[in-house]
Amino acid sequence: MKDRSVDASVSEENSSAVPGYLSEIFCSVQGEGIYVGVTQIFLRLAGCSFCCGYCDTREAAVRPREYVVYGMDDTNSVDGGAADIPDTPGGQTTFLNPVTAPGLSAYLEKSVSSIPGLHSLSVTGGEPLEQSDFLEAFLPLFRPSDLPVYLETNGLHEAAAAKIAPLVDIVSMDIKLPSLCLPDGGTVGKRADASTFGKDIFDIYSRVIPVFARKDFFVKVVIDDDFDPGEFEHAVELVARTDRSIPFVIQPVTSSRLIGCRPPTSEKLMYARGIAAAALEDVKVIPQCHKLLGIR
Numbered sequence: 001m002k003d004r005s006v007d008a009s010v011s012e013e014n015s016s017a018v019p020g021y022l023s024e025i026f027c028s029v030q031g032e033g034i035y036v037g038v039t040q041i042f043l044r045l046a047g048c049s050f051c052c053g054y055c056d057t058r059e060a061a062v063r064p065r066e067y068v069v070y071g072m073d074d075t076n077s078v079d080g081g082a083a084d085i086p087d088t089p090g091g092q093t094t095f096l097n098p099v100t101a102p103g104l105s106a107y108l109e110k111s112v113s114s115i116p117g118l119h120s121l122s123v124t125g126g127e128p129l130e131q132s133d134f135l136e137a138f139l140p141l142f143r144p145s146d147l148p149v150y151l152e153t154n155g156l157h158e159a160a161a162a163k164i165a166p167l168v169d170i171v172s173m174d175i176k177l178p179s180l181c182l183p184d185g186g187t188v189g190k191r192a193d194a195s196t197f198g199k200d201i202f203d204i205y206s207r208v209i210p211v212f213a214r215k216d217f218f219v220k221v222v223i224d225d226d227f228d229p230g231e232f233e234h235a236v237e238l239v240a241r242t243d244r245s246i247p248f249v250i251q252p253v254t255s256s257r258l259i260g261c262r263p264p265t266s267e268k269l270m271y272a273r274g275i276a277a278a279a280l281e282d283v284k285v286i287p288q289c290h291k292l293l294g295i296r
């Protein structure tokens with residue numbers, strides 16, 4: 001565990017005032033990246049303003065009225081600050097958004113003690129850094145459990161990254177290749193390019209990578225069969241510029257309902273691996289294992 005400092009000035013009273021919007025909470029096995037296979041509680045925050053063509057959590061792109069808890073003990077004890085909705089079949093319970101930081105922290109800490117072999121709390125999305133004020137209130141309260149906090153992020157929110165990095169232990173950051181994203185706020189079937197977003201996302205990554213590099217950190221890049229080698233090389237170069245030993249994961253795309261891309265052939269995959277391995281010391285090719293296993 002690396003430097004995880006806490007802002008002791010965040011009082012419980014203040015933290016109650018910041019609403020948090022969730023999509024779901026569940027316990028499962030991490031299916032991506034270098035921590036594949038470990039058991040985690042997944043805290044999926046709602047809302048993401050980006051638009052990856054392969055996104056498999058589009059239902060988490062907006063802030064919904066309700067969130068769902070799957071297969072966890074004591075689901076009735078979640079304090080969402082609002083009335084909950086009666087249990088539904090299939091071991092899931094639906095609650096109303098928003099939640100409070102103290103209520104969520106108290107619930108999760110109780111759950112942590114009832115799950116043997118738990119590795120960490122995965123704070124995922126949607127894009128968690130789009131709710132950085134809530135995370136800034138919640139994470140210091142959750143810290144007493146001493147369970148490592150694992151952040152999954154697209155890395156595109158520079159100020160939020162700097163604010164939240166001290167409060168987490170492990171960071172999994174995607175570098176998004178523009179050509180695998182949708183242009184113009186999500187025109188289905190078309191691909192973006194670096195100029196589409198009105199901002200240079202590689203420029204953002206060049207500043208965010210050094211912020212997260214102080215943590216237990218790895219980078220993940222999703223590619224398809226038509227990935228742009230120039231974009232991929234740019235991503236590799238940004239990581240190498242900060243630290244050649246940062247673990248770098250190439251993840252072949254699994255599903256791509258939105259832009260209709262295909263998984264890379266083995267030749268394309270090995271081509272990408274070769275580009276990365278020429279500049280970096282720790283390159284792995286890891287698919288989405290939870291999809292292979294048919295689990296959440």
Ligand code: SF4
Nearest residue numbers: 048050052055126154
């Ligand atoms: S950043 Fe994540 S949640 Fe947002 S569109 Fe991309 S894959 Fe989906």
